[in-house]
Amino acid sequence: MGINAVFEALSHPVRRKVLALLKSGPKSAGELADHFELSRPTLSVHFAKLKEADLVAVERQGTSLIYHLNTSVLEQALADVLSLREEK
Amino acid sequence: MGINAVFEALSHPVRRKVLALLKSGPKSAGELADHFELSRPTLSVHFAKLKEADLVAVERQGTSLIYHLNTSVLEQALADVLSLREEK
DNA sequence: TTTCTAATTAGTGCTTTCGCTAATTAGAGT
DNA sequence: ACTCTAATTAGCGAAAGCACTAATTAGAAA
Incomplete structure (x- = not known):
């Protein structure tokens, strides 16, 4: 898994838009869903x-699930694109 | 098209390794292929x-096809990841 | 033109992705 | 416990992705 x-x-436009x-x-799942x-x-x-x-990352708040952007992982991917380092 | x-x-490991x-x-197609x-x-x-x-980008050289990395496009993708701008 | 080498395109089978509807889980409120 | 709302998981069919072998294109060299 990992990279x-x-x-x-990142390969799907909907997922990039979610990010x-x-x-x-x-934002909650429903809040996000309203944009699609x-x-x-x-x-x-x-x-x-x-x-x-x-x-x-996800966090439950009552009956809602709240999604947070995990910036560090995104920036890591970014760094990998920059340097074109490969996993493994 | 585009982004x-x-x-x-970028979603496939083989293609990232090619880059x-x-x-x-x-490098020529054959030269690249030798790594897989x-x-x-x-x-x-x-x-x-x-x-x-x-x-x-591709360029023919005799019977071989030479592949070049198009750095600017790659860096553009990188910038998009950074800012999370979306097309359209 | 024939032949050889480099590489791509065509065609096939298998697996994965993606969207849907239906069913299920989880928490809040009565 | 029952019910309502929020969201996920299950199951299905259509479409796309990926790897293979066989066939084709393109150029170089005899």
């Missing part, structure tokens, strides 16, 4: 991939 | 995706 999952996660939305601050014309379950799967790549 | 193709291209190899200078345990046709398709994303 592979990160690039895989962009989180840049301005943490996709079903909640579909978005939920996208969230799961971002979480798997550790690009976001 | 979408770039991130799509890393090109960092040290232009994949068939030439398979690699050829990977090259095509990198070309489609404009991450590499």
Whole structure:
């Protein structure tokens, strides 16, 4: 996993937009979903991939799940693109 | 097209390794292929995706095709990751 | 033109991704 | 316990990704 999952996660436009939305601050799943014309379950799967790549962190707040952007992991991916270092 | 193709291209480890190899200078398709345990046709398709994303440029030299890294496009992708700007 | 080498395109099979609807889990409020 | 809302997991079908072998294109050299 690791960097592979990160690039895989970044490969889909919806997931990149989710990250962009989180840049301005943490948001609930529903709040994020309102920015797309996709079903909640579909978005939920996208969230799961971002979480798997550790690009976001989740926190429960009552009945809502709040997603946070994990900036450090994103910046690491960035550094890897810059230097074109490869995993493994 | 555009940024979408770039991130799509970056999503596969083989293609990222190709870019890393090109960092040290232009190389022919065969030269690149020697670094992988994949068939030439398979690699050829990977090259095509990198070309489609404009991450590499190709130049014919006799019977060989020489691939060059297109640094500016790569750095643009990098900038996009940094700022999390989204296309469209 | 024939031949050889370098590389790509065509065609196939398998696996993964992605979207949907339906069903399930989790917490809050009554 | 029941119910409502928020969100995820399960299951399915369509589409795309990836690797292979076989066939094709392009240039160099005889």
